[in-house]
């Protein structure tokens with residue numbers, strides 16, 4: 001298992017593989033890898049001959065310097081996880097390698113980015129789409145794997161690839177959880193034991209919302225207010241947003257008449273955690 005830091009070098013390696021007729025799977029990450037990332041890498045390894053994992057904390061997608069500066073990292077742990085999950089290569093460029101002249105060209109997916117994380121982290125998806133476009137052009141993989149924990153990111157990237165005719169397949173993978181139900185996230189590493197216990201309220205509330213919908217509740221505003229109160233009731237949890245949106249357009253809805261997505265971002269202490277659940281349809285336990 002190799003770590004490559006330079007664009008020219010990773011391209012040389014990928015060319016060798018492609019010249020040998022091998023298919024390339026790509027898993028973009030910001031590092032500090034956990035079993036959630038591992039499941040993406042394992043799936044990529046099942047479906048491709050070679051798997052490249054990028055580890056790059058992209059400054060362009062952070063609107064909060066503290067969040068960027070305190071983002072955890074552990075490249076040697078990442079190497080172990082990538083090896084154990086069947087990956088072939090880590091591409092971990094420096095910021096200078098990716099943005100040598102700063103950056104004047106931006107990729108933005110309109111409308112899908114105006115609610116949820118797009119509303120509360122201005123410029124976030126512009127940063128994500130710009131860096132991913134660069135990675136897609138640099139690596140030219142056949143298939144790229146994303147987690148459904150970042151539901152909006154998955155939808156935005158699918159749309160970007162379709163709009164720009166980028167020749168690769170985007171694959172969404174099931175959210176991997178702790179036994180407690182907490183969605184695995186690199187940012188969980190910053191939680192104290194007490195905060196970790198409090199963070200359980202996020203998934204518990206999403207599941208309770210799903211139950212209310214199954215029992216016939218359709219009024220979004222009623223559910224929203226109830227869910228926010230329930231989450232913040234644990235003390236030390238502050239809801240950044242809790243919204244119920246159309247699963248494809250990601251626009252807010254007022255009544256749940258068909259499939260919908262409940263998505264939330266919650267500050268537990270200083271860590272901002274996200275999670276979501278599919279309502280009014282099958283749950284998110286299947287890959288797509």
Ligand SMILES: Nc1ncnc2c1ncn2[C@@H]1O[C@H](COP(=O)(O)OP(=O)(O)OP(=O)(O)O)[C@@H](O)[C@H]1O
Nearest residue numbers: 029030031036146147150174175176184185186187
């Ligand atoms: N629990 C998880 N299950 C499945 N996929 C996941 C999980 N956590 C992250 N991913 C996916 O891994 C990819 C890289 O995500 P990232 O490196 O930001 O990890 P993260 O744990 O989500 O970090 P953060 O704490 O910043 O949210 C994304 O496609 C993301 O959706």
Ligand SMILES: CC(C)(CO)[C@@H](O)C(=O)[O-]
Nearest residue numbers: 028029030058128131150
């Ligand atoms: C896709 C990504 C690696 C782009 O920087 C990041 O947004 C993430 O880790 O989800």
Ligand code: BAL
Nearest residue numbers: 030061062124150153
């Ligand atoms: N997983 C999303 C990357 C971010 O929080 O910036």
